[in-house]
Each structure stands twice: as C-alpha cells, then as structure tokens.
Amino acid sequence: MQKQVDAEVGRTPLSRDRILRAAVTLADKDGLESLSMRKLAQQFGVVPMALYKHVANKDDLVDGMVDVVFGEIDHPPSGTDWKTAMRQRALSARQVLSRHRWAIGLTESRMKPGPTNLRHHDSVIRCLTEGGFSIEMAIHAYSALDSYIYGFALQEQQLPFENPGEVDEVAQTMLSQFPSDDYPYLAQTIAEVINKSEWQYADEFEFGLDLILDGLERVLVR
Amino acid sequence: MQKQVDAEVGRTPLSRDRILRAAVTLADKDGLESLSMRKLAQQFGVVPMALYKHVANKDDLVDGMVDVVFGEIDHPPSGTDWKTAMRQRALSARQVLSRHRWAIGLTESRMKPGPTNLRHHDSVIRCLTEGGFSIEMAIHAYSALDSYIYGFALQEQQLPFENPGEVDEVAQTMLSQFPSDDYPYLAQTIAEVINKSEWQYADEFEFGLDLILDGLERVLVR
DNA sequence: TGGCTATGGTGTACATCGTACACTATGGGT
DNA sequence: ACCCATAGTGTACGATGTACACCATAGCCA
Numbered sequence: 001m002q003k004q005v006d007a008e009v010g011r012t013p014l015s016r017d018r019i020l021r022a023a024v025t026l027a028d029k030d031g032l033e034s035l036s037m038r039k040l041a042q043q044f045g046v047v048p049m050a051l052y053k054h055v056a057n058k059d060d061l062v063d064g065m066v067d068v069v070f071g072e073i074d075h076p077p078s079g080t081d082w083k084t085a086m087r088q089r090a091l092s093a094r095q096v097l098s099r100h101r102w103a104i105g106l107t108e109s110r111m112k113p114g115p116t117n118l119r120h121h122d123s124v125i126r127c128l129t130e131g132g133f134s135i136e137m138a139i140h141a142y143s144a145l146d147s148y149i150y151g152f153a154l155q156e157q158q159l160p161f162e163n164p165g166e167v168d169e170v171a172q173t174m175l176s177q178f179p180s181d182d183y184p185y186l187a188q189t190i191a192e193v194i195n196k197s198e199w200q201y202a203d204e205f206e207f208g209l210d211l212i213l214d215g216l217e218r219v220l221v222r
Numbered sequence: 223m224q225k226q227v228d229a230e231v232g233r234t235p236l237s238r239d240r241i242l243r244a245a246v247t248l249a250d251k252d253g254l255e256s257l258s259m260r261k262l263a264q265q266f267g268v269v270p271m272a273l274y275k276h277v278a279n280k281d282d283l284v285d286g287m288v289d290v291v292f293g294e295i296d297h298p299p300s301g302t303d304w305k306t307a308m309r310q311r312a313l314s315a316r317q318v319l320s321r322h323r324w325a326i327g328l329t330e331s332r333m334k335p336g337p338t339n340l341r342h343h344d345s346v347i348r349c350l351t352e353g354g355f356s357i358e359m360a361i362h363a364y365s366a367l368d369s370y371i372y373g374f375a376l377q378e379q380q381l382p383f384e385n386p387g388e389v390d391e392v393a394q395t396m397l398s399q400f401p402s403d404d405y406p407y408l409a410q411t412i413a414e415v416i417n418k419s420e421w422q423y424a425d426e427f428e429f430g431l432d433l434i435l436d437g438l439e440r441v442l443v444r
Numbered sequence: 445t446g447g448c449t450a451t452g453g454t455g456t457a458c459a460t461c462g463t464a465c466a467c468t469a470t471g472g473g474t
Numbered sequence: 475a476c477c478c479a480t481a482g483t484g485t486a487c488g489a490t491g492t493a494c495a496c497c498a499t500a501g502c503c504a
Contacts, residue, residue, distance in 0.1 A: 446503105447502105454495100454497075461491100471480090471481105472477100473478090
C-alpha cells in the first residue's frame with residue numbers, strides 16, 4: 001500500500017545523506033534561517049516526523065550539513081611545496097564558504113567534528129610538517145590561516161552589497177547619507193572605491209593571504 | 223493606576239537603550255539562542271509586546287545589540303605609531319568578542335551600520351593613513367586585520383573546550399576516540415598539545431596578529 | 445479647568461516552529 | 475507462517491515572533 005504511494009509519487013527511500021544534501025541546497029537558496037523541518041520534509045513529499053528516523057534533531061541535521069560543506073573543501077594537494085599547497089586550499093575554502101554562506105557562523109558543530117573534518121585536519125598538518133614546520137609552528141600556521149579564511153568569509157557575507165555591480169551604487173548612497181565632515185577618512189575611502197571602478201572585495205582575499213603565507217615562510221627559514 | 227503599579231514594582235520606564243543592555247547581558251549569560259522576547263520582557267516585569275514600542279522587531283533588537291557590542295571596542299589610540307595602535311585595537315576587539323561570543327556570527331547587522339560603527343571605521347582608517355598608508359593600502363590592511371580578528375574569535379568560540387583546564391582532558395579523550403593510525407599527524411599534534419602543559423588557544427592570537435602587522439610594515443616601507 | 449491627542453503598556457490571538465509519542469505498514473529472517 | 479526491526483504517518487503540545495485592538499496616562503491647548 002505504502003509502496004504503491006511511493007511508486008506513484010516516484011519516491012526513493014530517505015536516507016541521512018539525501019536529507020543532508022537537500023537541506024544544504026535549500027539553505028543555499030533561502031538561507032538557514034528559513035530552513036524548517038517541515039519545508040525540508042516537503043521536498044521529499046513526506047511528513048516532517050519522517051526525517052527524525054534519520055536525524056536525531058535539528059541540531060544534528062545542521063551538524064551534518066556543516067560536515068557536508070567542509071567536505072567540499074579541497075585538501076592541500078601533495079606534490080607541491082607547502083606554500084602553494086596551502087594557498088590552493090585557502091582559495092578552495094573561500095570558494096566553498098562563499099557558495100554556502102549560511103555555514104560560516106555555524107561551526108559549533110565542530111564541537112564534535114565528523115570524520116571528514118578530522119581527515120582534513122590531518123591532511124593540513126601533514127602538508128605543513130612535510131614542508132618543514134615543527135608541530136608547534138604548524139599549529140601557529142594553521143590557526144593563523146584558518147582564522148583569516150573564516151574571518152574573510154564572514155566579512156564578505158555581511159557586506160551591504162551582493163554583486164560587484166552594486167558597489168558603486170551603495171557607496172554613492174552611503175556618501176550622501178552622512179555628512180562627510182563627520183567621517184572624513186571613511187568618506188575619502190568610499191570615494192576611492194568609487195573612483196577605481198570594478199573594485200571587488202573578493203580581490204582583497206589574496207592580499208591578506210599572501211601576507212600571512214609570506215610571513216610564515218619568513219619565520220620558517222629563520 | 224498604572225503609575226501605582228510601576229511604583230510598587232519599582233519600575234523605571236523602558237527605553238531602547240535599557241532594552242538593548244538587558245538583551246546583551248541576557249545573551250552573554252544564556253546565549254543568543256535562548257534569548258526570547260518573552261524572557262527579555264520578563265526582565266522588566268512587562269508584557270512582551272511592550273518591547274515593540276521601542277524596537278521594531280527581533281532583528282532590529284539584534285542589530286542594536288551588535289551595535290552595543292561593537293561600541294565596546296577601543297578605537298586605535300592616537301599618539302602612537304600605527305602598528306602599536308592597531309595592535310592595541312586588535313587586542314581590545316578580541317577581548318570584547320570573547321566577552322560576547324554570541325555576537326560573532328551576527329554581523330548581518332552591519333548591512334546597515336550604526337553611527338558607532340561608522341565612527342570606528344573612520345578612526346581606523348585615520349590611524350592607518352596618518353601612519354603613512356595610502357587609501358588603497360589602508361583598505362588592504364583593514365580587511366586583512368579584521369578578517370583575522372573575527373576569524374580568530376569565531377574559531378575560539380567553537381573549540382570543544384571552554385576553560386584551559388579542560389584542554390588536556392578533551393585531548394586525551396580525542397586521542398583515545400579514534401585510532402591514531404587513521405590520523406597520524408593530527409594525533410601527533412594533539413600529543414604535542416598535551417605535552418606542553420598550559421597551552422591555551424588564546425595565545426595563538428598574537429602570533430598571527432604580529433605576522434600580519436609585520437607583513438604590513440614591510441610592504442609599507444617598501 | 446476641561447478635553448484631545450500622542451505615547452507607552454496590556455491582552456488576546458494566530459501562524460509557525462521543533463519534536464514527543466503512539467500508530468501502522470512493510471519486507472527480511474526464522 | 476510468523477515475528478520483528480525499520481521507515482513513514484498522524485496527532486498533539488509548548489514555545490516563539492508579532493499583528494491588532496485596546497486602554498491608561500501625561501502634556502498640551504482651549
């Protein structure tokens with residue numbers, strides 16, 4: 001009987017994996033805020049409580065989603081020097097985090113990291129130690145790099161514009177909003193941004209990244 | 223009549239400011255997750271809807287809370303070189319963010335920054351340009367530093383332990399949890415952490431911070 | 445002095461959420 | 475032929491944000 005319904009609706013059985021994937025795409029589209037068990041269940045043509053056979057509760061769901069996202073980040077490739085490997089990983093991480101902007105503040109999950117996470121950490125530390133870092137220095141380096149990466153993603157997420165095209169417009173209205181005498185330096189900065197057309201915040205990423213990587217290299221060889 | 227009630231209960235009139243402060247301390251105590259309009263209203267012995275005379279809705283409330291928090295961050299002090307000034311600001315920011323851990327992921331508020339925020343930005347840019355940075359370089363520097371600061375706070379917030387005392391314990395259970403053959407480098411790292419007693423993640427902050435500051439100095443004088 | 449209106453607090457009501465709990469159908473193993 | 479683990483259903487409850495209509499007060503102008 002139920003089987004017939006399933007067949008009619010063209011329903012594949014649920015699974016933690018399918019649920020997590022659907023949840024991620026849903027969050028990508030509408031934000032995590034508006035992701036509810038009910039809407040998620042609807043995606044599968046299923047009653048909300050059905051999800052709870054595969055997921056302990058909403059927190060568990062979100063933990064799983066975060067794990068999926070972090071699984072998308074490339075490991076530092078082997079076969080190159082640590083610097084380009086870590087650089088590549090950083091770029092991948094930024095891409096992934098900007099694809100799943102909702103995941104950024106959410107790393108409470110990592111209180112109990114999944115295997116995906118652990119494997120990634122292992123890869124990174126391996127890359128660094130093989131590149132000549134002591135364990136202690138590797139910790140320093142890893143912490144510095146990831147802080148920068150997540151922080152950048154965080155800032156990028158909360159800019160008052162979404163597309164590069166909007167930058168000028170937003171900047172203009174900001175300038176007109178407040179008397180530039182109140183915030184002279186800020187006003188000058190905004191003017192500069194308007195001036196050099198095609199400025200994108202995303203381009204800032206590599207500047208800071210290289211600052212850190214170069215700094216690490218310097219303390220390494222010392 | 224109402225006045226009598228107010229007097230009996232010892233009630234001062236509400237105000238946006240009082241509400242925001244109460245909300246912040248409440249969030250500090252129990253986390254933002256469990257901050258509800260009802261609980262907040264209860265703090266004042268008032269019905270939930272009363273708050274809406276001073277606050278547009280919960281988003282507006284949170285925006286206000288974030289603004290309060292960012293107002294606590296020291297501006298870069300004038301009268302010193304840019305490097306120590308910016309260093310001091312960074313330390314202050316970290317302190318504030320670790321005092322209000324809930325505020326870290328929440329900067330969607332800054333989509334419409336309050337005056338507090340604008341004034342702070344102005345201060346920072348001023349500090350940098352007076353220190354010899356071009357506007358373009360100041361943007362680079364500001365972005366790099368703040369990305370690092372927020373990212374570090376984010377990471378710190380989501381560590382699997384709260385007090386330095388727990389570090390060893392957590393590390394031990396982690397080590398025993400997974401076969402160290404699966405994650406050899408990670409295992410080695412954890413062992414190292416256990417080994418050097420009194421390791422605190424907080425100490426990592428200054429390493430990365432100085433990495434960035436030194437890097438900035440170098441590109442400045444170049 | 446008396447009444448008008450803006451302001452701020454009240455009460456009720458509703459939609460939406462996460463999820464506990466009891467149920468039913470199914471399909472594989474004995 | 476039966477049993478039982480597994481997966482999906484249905485109903486129900488408490489909590490939450492907030493719309494809307496209401497009322498008390500205080501300050502103002504006549």
